[in-house]
Amino acid sequence: MNRRHFLKGIGTTLALPHMLSLHGEEKKSTQMNNMIFLSFGWGVTKETWFPNVKDTGANYKLPEGLKPLARHKKDFSLVLGTEHKFNSGGHWGSTVFLTGANRYAVPGKSFSNTISVDQVAAEKWGANHRFSSLQFDCDNAGQSGHGPGLSLSWNKNGKPLAGLRDPFLVYHKLFGNEKMSIDEKKNLIRRQGSSLDAVLMDVGSMKRKLNPQDKDKLDEYLESVREIEQQLAREKAWIGKPKPKAPFKEPKRGLKGYKEIKLMYDLMVAALQTNTTRVISYRQPVESLLKSLDVDISSHNMSHYGKGSRLPVSKLRDQKQSELLAYLLDKLKATKNSEGVSLFDKTTLTYGSNISNSHNIRNCPVIIAGNGQNLNLGQHIAMPKRTPLCNLWLSLLEANGLSQQKFGDSSGLIEQVLA
Amino acid sequence: MCEKKFILTFFFFLISLATQAKEKAIQIDEQYRQFLTDYCTKCHNAKKTKGKVRLDTKGFSFAIKTVKDADKWQHILNSVNSKEMPPEDETQPKSQDKIKFLEMLSGKLVDARNMLNDTGGKITMRRLNRREYKNTMEDLLGVSVNASTLPDDFSSSNFDNDGTNLFLSADQIQQYLMIARSSIEDALRHKTLDKPLKIRYEPETQANEGVTKRHSEYLRRYKGAIAYEKSQKAGENKQPKDFGIIDKAEVKFAKDHYERFFASYDDYLKNSLSKTGVLMSLRHPILNFSFKIDWFDQMITIERKNGTERKKKLRTTFPNGVYKIRARVALLPNSPPERSFLDLGFMDKEKSFNRLRTFQVTAPLSNPQIIEQTVVINSENRLMTFREKSTESTAFFKYEMSRRETGKAASPTLWIDWVEYEGPLPSKKQPLLSQTIAKINSSVLKSDQIKPILKDFAQKVFRRGKVEDSYTDRLIGLYEEELSVGLKPKEAIVEPLSVILSSPSFLFLAEPTASLKKRLLTQNELAIRLSYFLWSSAPDLRLQKIAAAGKLKGEILRKEVDRMLKDERVMNFIRSYTYQWLGIERLNFFKFDARKYPEFDDSLKAATEEEIYQTIKLIIDQKLDTGKLLKSDFVVINALLANHYGITGVAGDEFRKVTLPKNSVRGGLTGMAAILAMGSDGNHTSPVERGAWVLRKILNQPPPPAPANVPQLSRLESKKLSARQILKAHQEEAQCAHCHKKIDPIGVGMENFDADGTWRTHVKLGNKKHTIDPSGAIYRGPSFKGYVELRDFISSKTDDFNRGLITSLLSYSMNRKFGFSDQDLINGLQKKMKRNKNSLHWLIHEIVQLEDFKIKR
Structure with missing residues (x-):
């Protein structure tokens, strides 16, 4: 039974306890599902990226900025008109993009955040994979319009998760086998474990002397050590199981911009293909993308494009970003997972930004693709003004068998998104 | 008269009582209820609650007390800013009313x-931030520590040492362990020699070999290409290969290469100076002159057993450590000053140039000068490189310019x-690590021998007295585990030491308190706070000793602060504080257009x-009035900057005080090239950035953050506008005008400064040259004819400037945001500072003497 229809049928007042029978086992259509979240900082060229707001449904005219995606038109949907009502940072394309948090929510603090939607999935799905999730990132994310943060992802306590910025290093993290025997590896893990034990002794003796507020700060340290311990336990479990064979050769070092994004996409597909993880987020570079296209204005200035000489640059950016996305979709379609199913069918891909253009953070440009069994693709879905973007995140969780009653400031599902 | 005074005082007394009794709130004046009634409540009322928003009731609170209240009002602000409300077909507020409301x-x-x-007033316990961690580690280990793998310290609204904003992640803790390991290993490889090695290198042979090779290669390929083309014209059936050229392309x-480069190579080889040294060029033939500090071979004589001798090559490798790099250099006659x-x-792995220093060369060929620089050499910076001051883009542009004019590179200088x-x-320094390592012999130490060594290291690193036995026992366990897998003692100690350097007692600046009650800091804690304030690193031995003796107070504290301000480590404070206080980050946000500003390269920018x-x-050292930062008759510059500003008579690389001629536009922050460059986008000036900066940093009237969702003035975007026209356009829309009326006039007054900070009288818009009109008027203030009068106005605002400075320096020094509940403290300091000649030196002392600085809350 489709849980959503179930909920619809009897009204949503029936809360989770009744759902237990459905819990625990994943539905077939969401088994082995993956999620990818991409964000691109400074938004898009409003005039040429967004379709006419009235031209909705399946037969909408593909706007100029999305032309490179024409061959995939049936396989993605534009979900437009949404926003995060609490965000007020015109330069924050990614900070709360996947969280919808109110930075001022905690009195006495000038910044706080909440869990990002990708991490909801990672917590549920991560246990049996080498990495519960992977975060990719770019250099100087602030210059690319992403805003504060270390990646697109925030953990359950609203703390930033670190991102991997160098595709060369990502390659080695995923596929590089340490030249180490099983015993050596065991030894290394044991040593790291002992080191953490020693560190924890210090946490203990320090904690006794602190006031509650400072204890909280120390708990951040403690939590982090616990996280490493879990990672070590995981590594231990994986000892003797060699890392998967890389589907392609070791890449060149130091690729930047266009080629860097492309390589990161390759690595994403490779990571999903080899079942290394099921959840990936990526803050794409915009600044270095422009540099790699021989553009010499900053990406921030480009985002204030107006009608002058910056407009062609902004359009070029859309063009190239769409081209790259089309490449990623090609790749996902052409690659099969370990069960022989196309990755595209098993992956919910989200591509967007909290920033629409310049300092506008309403009507976020967002594309969803993949997971066709559960998502309604090929559509231009124009939501009424002020629809919380978190409604989309809630719907994507729903489409992946991760139903929640609420996510962030969500007010309900976006039914049109669900198949 | 007397009676009236009494009543007034009484009235004030009542008010102050009332505000104290009430909870904290920001009150919006009731007069603005009229604005809501006129334009909002028609739809947002009890009956017709559009968007579930109701603004009509008396109950709609005009006092902001909670996050929720603030969010409600934020919502209203956003809607009006984005022109969403009132809706287009409803009555629109008068522009003046809207401006007033938005403002x-x-x-x-x-x-x-x-x-x-x-x-x-609470100071949250915090970890060391990235730069403090690096400094502290370097002091302890005596090597340069690469902390770039740590994530950026995230500061959304305050300094990078505010504990509420300093997070930790699992990845970061792993990085701490890794950095500690590799830095300790690096330190173990470091050597000092009683008789240092020394190599002098005459570069011309190698340089000429390279230049000659390319010179003949360009010529050979060119001849081949011409011959091939000739053969094609003659209809011969021949391939490029027959002429030694790979293919048609x-x-x-x-x-092309021959035309662009050959003449420059030819010129170089013909120059007699290339026979005795290297000539630097802008791009061709030699932009980068590199040499690697790796090893050298010597022939030594070895005596055989039978008494005969044989020669043997002995290779000596240069170990990591402190080196002096020297070069004998000269400036060619008739060289323009900007090319001296x-x-x-050094070139890094990615082959990019990392600048260490820029030298001015003044000596003639008849009597060259010797330049010298001390460098800590490790495995990553061994490819030392000289180049004429430039970045790749400016060198490229300058080469092309010269080639177009003369067909070859500009003459070398x-x-x-x-x-x-x-x-x-x-x-001279004996860092803690070397002291510790020295105690570890090559023979295996028993656990009772290693224990005091580890304990001593941990105690010093943790900046506190006691370390618990249970902790050191664990470390000994680690040490023994390492020995058991076959490591040597000096290798086995690396892991326990790395653990110490990744433990929370090292990473956190803890001021333990059992309860939330405030208490006096211990002497040791005070020393630590002081040291991280003025040095961004841990206290040195002397400061520790004074604290341990309980003498860090009164006159001795004052003397210590003086000593610390004179120490070279004070630059850690000056650099990091000023960088954040004045928002200098922006200087590196964009690349300058090399074609427009060929001299404004990385060296000049630095x-x-x-x-x-x-x-x-200088302001601190000479106890000067902070007003000198707004207007002064001197600048602190070196030869490179003097050349940029067109000030003559300054030679050499060191910064020094230079007295300005009368009526100079320099002198004061707003005339400094870096500040002006920050107020640009690397291509054009940005009067808005400049004006907002002056309001924010100097006049202490920060404009509210740029609101999201304000519609662009898109009808103007295609046009090239002067600063003045932009200013006018900003007045058209209320949501722009309410801030820009304050920002723009100041920016316009600074228009005579180009994006690189040089002075100009004209500006090019499209193909037309316009005379700049810098006149204007401060919002609700005096009018000015141009920059000089604007600066006079700015420099009359020392009080406002100092208030901003005091607030930000308090925040930096005590690692928390100062502001809302600290008004009394700030007022008091401001009055006192004025009586003390507005001295920044005084202010630093005064902050250290504050009760707040000495207590933990």
């Missing part, structure tokens, strides 16, 4: 956020006779930044 509300919301963020390149600068740096490196040099720091240093 009021955006200001109130800034206040409200400050109130709601207020920490109530290459034919074009061969000709030589950069020294700098000549290098030889280079020399010497090291590793003995170091010098403009250094000017700010050196000026602050």
Whole structure:
């Protein structure tokens, strides 16, 4: 039974306890599902990226900025008109993009955040994979319009998760086998474990002397050590199981911009293909993308494009970003997972930004693709003004068998998104 | 008269009582209810509650007390700013009313956020931030520590040492362990030699070999290309290969390269100076002159057993350590002043140039000068490189310019006779790590022998007295585990030491308190706070000793602060504080257009930044009035900057105080190239950035954050507008006008400064040249004819400037945001500072003497 229809049928007042029978086992259509979240900082060229707001449904005219995606038109949907009502940072394309948090929510603090939607999935799905999730990132994310943060992802306590910025290093993290025997590896893990034990002794003796507020700060340290311990336990479990064979050769070092994004996409597909993880987020570079296209204005200035000489640059950016996305979709379609199913069918891909253009953070440009069994693709879905973007995140969780009653400031599902 | 006074006082007394009794709130004046009634409540009322928003009731609170209240008002502000409300087909407010409303509300919301963020004086325990960690580690280990793999310290609204904003992640803790391991291993490889090695290198043979090779290659390929083309014209059936050229495409390149480069190589080889040294060029033939500090071979004589001798090559490797790099250099006659600068740096793995220093070369060929730089050599910076001051883009552009004019590179101006490196040099400092390592012999130490060594290291690193036995026992366990897998004692100690350097007692600046009650800091804690304030690193031995003796107070504390301000480590404070206080980050946000500003390369940019720091240093050292930062009859510059500003008579690389001629536009922050460059986008000036900066940093009237969702003035975007026209356009829309009326006039007054900070009288818009009109009027203030009068106005605002400075320096020094609940403290300091000649030196002392600085809340 489709849980959503179930909920619809009897009204949503029936809360989770009744759902237990459905819990625990994943539905077939969401088994082995993956999620990818991409964000691109400074938004898009409003005039040429967004379709006419009235031209909705399946037969909408593909706007100029999305032309490179024409061959995939049936396989993605534009979900437009949404926003995060609490965000007020015109330069924050990614900070709360996947969280919808109110930075001022905690009195006495000038910044706080909440869990990002990708991490909801990672917590549920991560246990049996080498990495519960992977975060990719770019250099100087602030210059690319992403805003504060270390990646697109925030953990359950609203703390930033670190991102991997160098595709060369990502390659080695995923596929590089340490030249180490099983015993050596065991030894290394044991040593790291002992080191953490020693560190924890210090946490203990320090904690006794602190006031509650400072204890909280120390708990951040403690939590982090616990996280490493879990990672070590995981590594231990994986000892003797060699890392998967890389589907392609070791890449060149130091690729930047266009080629860097492309390589990161390759690595994403490779990571999903080899079942290394099921959840990936990526803050794409915009600044270095422009540099790699021989553009010499900053990406921030480009985002204030107006009608002058910056407009062609902004359009070029859309063009190239769409081209790259089309490449990623090609790749996902052409690659099969370990069960022989196309990755595209098993992956919910989200591509967007909290920033629409310049300092506008309403009507976020967002594309969803993949997971066709559960998502309604090929559509231009124009939501009424002020629809919380978190409604989309809630719907994507729903489409992946991760139903929640609420996510962030969500007010309900976006039914049109669900198949 | 008397009676009236009495009543007034009484009235005030009542008010102050009332505000104390009430909870904290930001009050919006009731008069603005009329604005809501006129334009909002028609739809947002009890009956017709559009968007579930109701603004009509008396109950709709005009006092912001909670995050929820603030969010409600934020919502209203956003809707009006984005022109969404009132809807187009409804009555629109008069422009003046709307301006007034927006100005009021955006200001109130800034206040409200400050109130709601207020920490109530609490300082959250914090970890070391990235730069403090690096400095502290370097002091302890005596090597340069690469902390770039740590994530950026995230500061959304305050300094990078505010504990509430400093997070930790699992990845970061792993990085701490890794950095500690590799830095300790690096330190173990470091050597000092009683007799340092020294190599002098005459570069011409190798250089000429390279230049000659390319010279003949360009010629050969060109001849081949011409011959091939001739053969094609003659209808011969021949391939490029027959002429030594790979393929057809290459034919074009061969000709192109010859035309663009050959003459420059030819010229170089013909120059007699290339026979005795290296000539630097802008791009071709030699932009980068590199030499690697790796090893050298010597022939030594070995005596055989039978008494005969044989020669043997002995290779000596240069170990990591402190080196002196020297070069003998000269400036060629008739060189333009901007071409007398030589950069020294190193090439990294990615083959990019990392500048260490820029030298001015003044000596003639008849009597060259020797330049010298001390460098800590590790495995990553061994490829030392000289180049004429430039970045790739400016060198490229300058080469092309010269080639278009003369067909080849501009004549060289700098000549290098030889280079020399010497090291590793003995170091006076004995860092803690070397002391510790020295105690570990090559023989295996028993656990009771290693224990005091580890304990001593941990105690010193943790900046506190006691370390618990259970902790050291664990470390010994680690040490023994390492030995058991076959490591040598000096290798086995690396892991326990790395653990110490990744433990929370090292990473956190803890001031333990059992309860939330405030208490006096211990002497040791005070020393630590002071040291991280003025040095961004741990206290040195002397400061520790004074604290341990309980003498860090009163006059001795004062003397210590003086000593610390004179120490070179004070630059850590000046650089990091000023960088954040004045928002210098922006200087590196964009690349300058090399075609428009060919001289404004990385070296010059770095010098403009250094000017700010050196000026602050001088203001502190000489106990000058902070008003000198707004207007002064001097600048603190070196030769490179003097050349940029067109000030003559300044030679040499060190920064010094230079008295300005009368009526100079320099003198004061707003005339400094770095500040002006920050107020641009690397291509054009940005009067808005400049005006907002002056309001924010100097006049202490920060405009509210740029609101999201304000519609662009898109009808103007295609047009090239002067600053003045932009200013006018900003007045058209209320949501722009309410801030820009304050920002823009100031920016326009600074229009005579180009994006690189040079003075100009005209500006090009499209193809037309316009005379700049810098006149204007401060919002609700005096009018000015141009920059000089604007600066006079700015410099009359020392009180406002100092208030901003005091607030930000308090925040930096005590690692928390100051503001909302600290008004009394700030007022008091401001009055006192005025009586003390507005001295920054005084202010630093005064902050250290404050009760707040000495207590933990």
